[in-house]
Amino acid sequence: MPSRILLACALALALPACTTTGGPGSAMAPGAATRPVAEGSIQKGSASYYKSGRRTANGERFNPGGMTAAHRTLPFGTRVQVVNQSNGQSVVVRINDRGPFIRGRVIDLSLAAGRQIGLVAMGHAPVEIRRLD
Numbered sequence: 001m002p003s004r005i006l007l008a009c010a011l012a013l014a015l016p017a018c019t020t021t022g023g024p025g026s027a028m029a030p031g032a033a034t035r036p037v038a039e040g041s042i043q044k045g046s047a048s049y050y051k052s053g054r055r056t057a058n059g060e061r062f063n064p065g066g067m068t069a070a071h072r073t074l075p076f077g078t079r080v081q082v083v084n085q086s087n088g089q090s091v092v093v094r095i096n097d098r099g100p101f102i103r104g105r106v107i108d109l110s111l112a113a114g115r116q117i118g119l120v121a122m123g124h125a126p127v128e129i130r131r132l133d
Contacts, residue, residue: 039131045106047082047127049114056097064111070097071107071129079133082107084117085126091116092132 051064058076062068074080074095083090091113100108107129114120117127 039133041131043106043129043131044085045127045129046104046124047084047107047109047114047119048100048102048105048124049109049111049119050099051111058096060096062097062110066110067091067093067113067116068096068110069093069107069113070099071095072098072100074131078131080107081130081132082109082113082117083128083130084119085128086122087118089117 050070052062054062056062056068057070069080069082071078071080076096078095079092080095081090081092091109093109093113097108100106105124107127109117109119111120117125119125
């Protein structure tokens with residue numbers, strides 16, 4: 001019995017060191033890849049939109065009418081072109097938040113950006129993201 005308690009204590013101390021996030025206040029989202037997306041490179045996946053009234057990860061007040069987005073690893077201020085693969089419509093957004101936190105999703109767009117590419121009616125869609133700067 002005492003050996004089980006010692007093992008549980010050792011695991012409790014060792015497991016936090018295995019996480020991939022940078023801890024409280026970190027710009028890295030949970031589960032995010034540590035490799036940055038290079039300028040001009042393309043990332044494919046699913047996109048969704050959000051319309052929260054909270055502050056974004058970079059400290060700005062979220063503006064649902066702004067052309068902004070959340071990405072797990074791109075630096076704040078990075079501009080990306082997002083192309084809806086279902087209809088070919090595209091929008092350029094600025095990264096100012098972290099997310100999305102749903103498996104398979106690569107970007108969360110503001111409500112206005114989602115509307116511009118026809119995403120709001122569907123809720124989510126396959127997209128291609130190209131880093132512009």
